[in-house]
Amino acid sequence: MGWWPRFFCGEVNHTSESKILNKVKEIAKVHSTIKDHIPELLWHHTSTNPTFAIREALGVAEPTTGGRVLYTLVFRKLHPITKLRSKDLFDVWYQCFQCHVTLWKEGVFHRDVSPGNLLWYRSLGKLIGVLNDFDLSSLADDQGPRGNERTGTIPFMALELLSAQGQRGEVKHRYRHDLESFMWCFAWISLRYENGALLPVKSRRLDDWATSDAVTCGMLKLYFLNNLKEYRSPHIESLMWKILVECFVVLKKKVDARYHVGLQWLSDGDEQPDSEESESDIDGFLQTFKCTTS
Numbered sequence: 234m235g236w237w238p239r240f241f242c243g244e245v246n247h248t249s250e251s252k253i254l255n256k257v258k259e260i261a262k263v264h265s266t267i268k269d270h271i272p273e274l275l276w277h278h279t280s281t282n283p284t285f286a287i288r289e290a291l292g293v294a295e296p297t298t299g300g301r302v303l304y305t306l307v308f309r310k311l312h313p314i315t316k317l318r319s320k321d322l323f324d325v326w327y328q329c330f331q332c333h334v335t336l337w338k339e340g341v342f343h344r345d346v347s348p349g350n351l352l353w354y355r356s357l358g359k360l361i362g363v364l365n366d367f368d369l370s371s372l373a374d375d376q377g378p379r380g381n382e383r384t385g386t387i388p389f390m391a392l393e394l395l396s397a398q399g400q401r402g403e404v405k406h407r408y409r410h411d412l413e414s415f416m417w418c419f420a421w422i423s424l425r426y427e428n429g430a431l432l433p434v435k436s437r438r439l440d441d442w443a444t445s446d447a448v449t450c451g452m453l454k455l456y457f458l459n460n461l462k463e464y465r466s467p468h469i470e471s472l473m474w475k476i477l478v479e480c481f482v483v484l485k486k487k488v489d490a491r492y493h494v495g496l497q498w499l500s501d502g503d504e505q506p507d508s509e510e511s512e513s514d515i516d517g518f519l520q521t522f523k524c525t526t527s
Contacts, residue, residue, distance in 0.1 A: 235310035241368055242301040250368045251277045260339045270332040272365050273309040311352035311363055315422055316429040321360055325353045328362030330415050337408050340373030344406050346414035347386040387450050388442035389417045395451030408515050416480045423477055427468045458485055483521050
């Protein structure tokens, strides 16, 4: 079965991943969409020497601001979603999607949906999708400000978060942003991999998403959204292409609608308010999305 170690430096004031996973395990007891779809943490350790101790010793002003601590976590080894194709790819992707939305409704906000965090394992002949990596996640009951941090992996972040306003922390991270990230992940895998292998440089697309700054990446993805037919490739199965196109039809409508509402506010000399998302709002997003995947 094997195990996989992970090391990262997290902010001292941020809820640790191990604590978030403990919360996730409790939620999983009553939700089948989460049970078996979360990483199995085998062991963890937190360093007792945070970086602010060094900053304090050096006489740095406000040494505790932005202080970080080294976390070591050991997980059960899993397989990357990029190794899958066709129906297996979709099934694992959709299982991760269902796990994610259930957690969000229960107050666990993942906020870093990317192909590297969509994993799987085999159990009794079935592929089980796993939503991985909660180090950038937050909890609804966390103390202090949250939600406006620039979290995520650039190629898969929502267009709003890649805007100049989003990069300045002026856009709160909402459920719809993570939902959009799932769509970008599906496009990335479908267009860049064939039969579980990365395509050769000459025939694969979207490399520039990973090498651009956030705002430039947002512009490249907006071009993709408006010119999707240019990205059709012979290696993509017709069913996968159909799902991909229908997902982005939904996204295109949502993006255009928000843009037009924003223009109306602008014409009135006001800024578009960023209202809170309710559970019914989330259900509305889901219903529109599920119509494309049914």
